Amino acid sequence: MAGDASEPAPSGGGYQLGFQMHPLTSTGGLDTSGDVKPGPHPVADDILYKLAMENRESGNKFVKEGDYGAAIGKYSELIMQTRSLDNETDVLWNDAGRDNVRQLRAAAYLNLSLCFLKTAQWTHAINTATRAMQGDKDPPDPKEDVLSPDKKAKALFRRAQAQRDGHSNSEEALKDLRKALKLVPDDKAIQQAVKILELELTAECRDADKKMKGFLSGSKKVQSGEGIFKEQERPTEKDRAGIPKPKEPMKLSEGLWLAPSADEALEPKAQAADGSDIDFAELGRELNEMKEERPEVFAEIRAKMQGMLEGEAQAAEGALEAAEGAPEAAEGAAAAA
8 A cells, every 4th residue: 555654665765645734714715815925025024034033933942942053053044044035126125124134133143152152162153243243244234233232242242251261362352341341331240251351361461470480590591691582583783773772671570671782781890898890780680679679678778879979979079179279279379479
């Protein structure tokens, strides 16, 4: 018997029995009132628009159920349908109809960014959050910027999550969070996220300084004077042109100092009370460290040095005046003679 489920399918092919339901009128005829009539029609009556709306509802249902893979499929179909709908020539387009389709597509991209975050697809999450805000045209069409401020803040928040959690790009994430906070200043979750990232970045800077300090102090090349850069990486005289050169050691960060070149750092030799040579470069570094770490001691030493210098200057001026007065006294004595 044809169609008997117990019979094996013919070799090389198969068949399937089924049925399709069609609405009927009260008189038993086929009801075609829901079909799109040929010719111009509103966008809400277009079959592509109706299919897109069905995919939106299905996608939202799958998200609530936690089936993000199925939701991604539905939202992606929706986006393709709205793209095709944009090119329909038998739709009676107006500004409200165009805006309605753009809103539908932007919401789908926003929901896709959530699905991609949930499935750890970081790059897709970033791209769909971006497209939710500016559309998918290149260059972006300002007319595609249709999200309300709170939804745009949501897109920025999700993009920041993907940047931080997926790509460890805390700086870009913080930029997005600050933009989002400007759109919704009272959002507690965004406020908290901004504070956390600011603290993380501050800690990262401190760690980087410590690592650099340890690297420089532990590098054999640095200790031997060879340096850590290849010759082709060093700046040329042309690169240095116009850049003022330091005349004394400058602190760039914790453990990292910029010192003048050997020729510029040459100072007259001087000896300490015990007869040893004074290393002015080392002395300068120690004074700079003291200024940073023990400012009160540095101020006291500076005041004493200033007093000593002023005393020496006064003594020198007195000696100069005495020397200048000696010839005048000699001339006066000669005239008297």
